[in-house]
Amino acid sequence: MEGIATIILAAGKGTRMKSELVKVLHPILGLPLLSYPIELSLSGIKAEKTIVVVGHQADRIQERFKDLKIDFALQKEQLGTGHAVLQAILFLHEFSGTVLILCGDVPLVKVETLRSFIDTYKENESTLSVLTAVVEEPFGYGRILRNSEGWLEKIVEEKDASEEERMIREINTGIFCVKAPFLMEGLKEIGKENAQGEYYLTDLVEIAKKKGLRCSAHIVADPVEVMGINTRVDLAMANEVLRQEKLKELMLAGVTIVDPKTTYVDRAVEVGKDTLLYPNCHLQGKTKIGERCIIEPNSKILDSILGNDIIIRANSVITESKIEEGAIIGPFAHLRPLSEIKTKAKIGNFVEVKKSVIGKGSKANHLAYIGDSFLGEDVNIGAGTIFCNYDGFEKHQTIIGNRVFVGSNVELVAPVKVGNDSSIGAGTTVTKDVPEGALAISRVKQKNIKKWNKRVKLQRKKSIKKKDL
Incomplete structure (x- = not known):
């Protein structure tokens, strides 16, 4: 596909893994977690640019993937997903196509799913689109709010959601398509007035709506594909x-x-x-x-x-x-x-x-x-x-x-x-x-000692007598 650049978010430590090793380097079927979204970008959708945002153990991650045609952006402080994407913008100054945002800890997404997502985003002429999933247990995930026509209206994080909003089962997977010019401008307007005190990438939806821009949500057929690895x-x-x-x-x-x-x-x-x-x-x-x-x-x-x-x-x-x-x-x-x-x-x-x-x-x-x-x-x-x-x-x-x-x-x-x-x-x-x-040949010459067994028997008798004394 032409006109696609990928940003992969991989700066987090992964505290719930209970490990000294950063989460995205944990092996899964013989490869680090991060290998899977990188492969999707390089070989699957053949992105023009692939940028990986790193933070914890950045040097180790860069060393592991140094032979691949990718760029690394450093997020020194983990101040939210919006802040993470902002670190990658430096590599996209001359890019005006679509930015695909992937998560470094989501390894099961199929290339066919991403292609369908990107095609739908383009057909809808959206400025921003999010890949979503409908799940039985949405706890912990951002909820998808749609308007009466089905267009994406807002994404509300779990801690900021009302009781009614928490009943929604359609969730944010963290995978986005965004037009590059809007992404660069919209990130400047993101604040951190929320329960987490972080810069949410999801706030881009409200920023786009205020500008009268179209936002859409595309539901993945199999929620397992967008399963994140936390433990x-x-x-x-x-x-x-x-x-x-x-x-x-x-x-x-x-x-x-x-x-x-x-x-x-x-x-x-x-x-x-x-x-x-x-x-x-x-x-x-x-x-x-x-x-x-x-x-x-x-x-x-x-x-x-x-x-x-x-x-x-x-x-x-x-x-x-x-x-x-x-x-x-x-x-x-x-x-x-x-x-x-x-x-x-x-x-x-x-x-x-x-x-x-x-x-x-x-x-x-x-x-x-x-x-x-x-x-x-x-x-x-x-x-x-x-x-x-x-x-x-x-x-x-x-x-x-x-x-x-x-x-x-x-x-x-x-x-x-x-x-x-x-x-x-x-x-x-x-x-x-x-x-x-x-x-x-270097053997010692064989020597056969005759009546050796009688010597052994005599020695045994002497040994028994000593024990009896």
């Missing part, structure tokens, strides 16, 4: 609405979700068609999953990229890793950050991988730690193998070539290199490089 209870409710929307979107795109009630997928996660998600899996952050994958129960995948035809067995944890086509992970596997699992490799149960590359077709089937390492193709890592990457001061790398066989219970003390086609015997501690094609 952690509200946050949980809104999170559930967005979670179910996300799962529905995935299922309609060809993803099978066995039990939507117990499947958790963040907003920014992408999942390819014909992938199967079992109950209680958590896909978080910027995770991308390809087609025809299987994610078994109780798995957690964060900020990772998975190719096609991958199987993640139950109870696996994957963080900031990359897994290529046809690989199998788990059960009970742990991929820590900067791990890369190549095509058709396998990481089995109780294997931990950290900052390592596991080559094509290589496998560590069980009970191993692989850290700060590079494994070539078709490598076998035996059970109980440990890559000793830390000397107490620094981390060191282990490099293993192609087609290497590492027996069980091996320790590789980095830095060390193992050449192609070599083998390492079970129980070996490797402290030196292993040449290509060689067998490395």
Whole structure:
């Protein structure tokens, strides 16, 4: 849409959240609350300008959204919504279109709702329009007063409303469309002669009416969309609405979700068609999953990229890793950050991988730690193998070539290199490089002591006699 600028109000602390973190940075489906109105402005209605009014923890908010094409206006003192919008006017001096005012703590509004609201505002040739909702319990919200023809006459805040006005169930959502020239002039006329002692943005309605300008109100079809987040209870409710929307979107795109009630997928996660998600899996952050994958129960995948035809067995944890086509992970596997699992490799149960590359077709089937390492193709890592990457001061790398066989219970003390086609015997501690094609073995020679059991029995008898004395 052309001729739209957005102001997003996000200066409040959010006292009822009972948190050290400012309200608009609390996460909801993997993104800060404030991300949702910002996305509506930038991607939804494609506003010419997006201005976020900040106050509490302003630096933290600006740092979080520094890479986006938005401006920040600082409201040092929180003196009301009118005062907040006034701080953003500096960015609109040469703008003469429509200003859309959104709330930073209202994350459920759909872009279709905003487009309908803006279209109706323009069709009515209004100077100001407010998005409203009809609710069962209007306590705490400003009430909408209309004239006999249905036009917006006034918005009365809860504390300033009469008993009769408090019976009205149509409420102000805090979302407005206003013509920029009137907004700039009208804000100068707002006073704070009210119960709160604040500059109410809603007073613009009366100012417009006195000037003979038209004001309108547009009722949202679903009041849930304009639900504000004031407490952690509200946050949980809104999170559930967005979670179910996300799962529905995935299922309609060809993803099978066995039990939507117990499947958790963040907003920014992408999942390819014909992938199967079992109950209680958590896909978080910027995770991308390809087609025809299987994610078994109780798995957690964060900020990772998975190719096609991958199987993640139950109870696996994957963080900031990359897994290529046809690989199998788990059960009970742990991929820590900067791990890369190549095509058709396998990481089995109780294997931990950290900052390592596991080559094509290589496998560590069980009970191993692989850290700060590079494994070539078709490598076998035996059970109980440990890559000793830390000397107490620094981390060191282990490099293993192609087609290497590492027996069980091996320790590789980095830095060390193992050449192609070599083998390492079970129980070996490797402290030196292993040449290509060689067998490395460092065991103590086995010694069998005959009649050992008789010695043990004799020792037991002596021990029993001592106890009896």
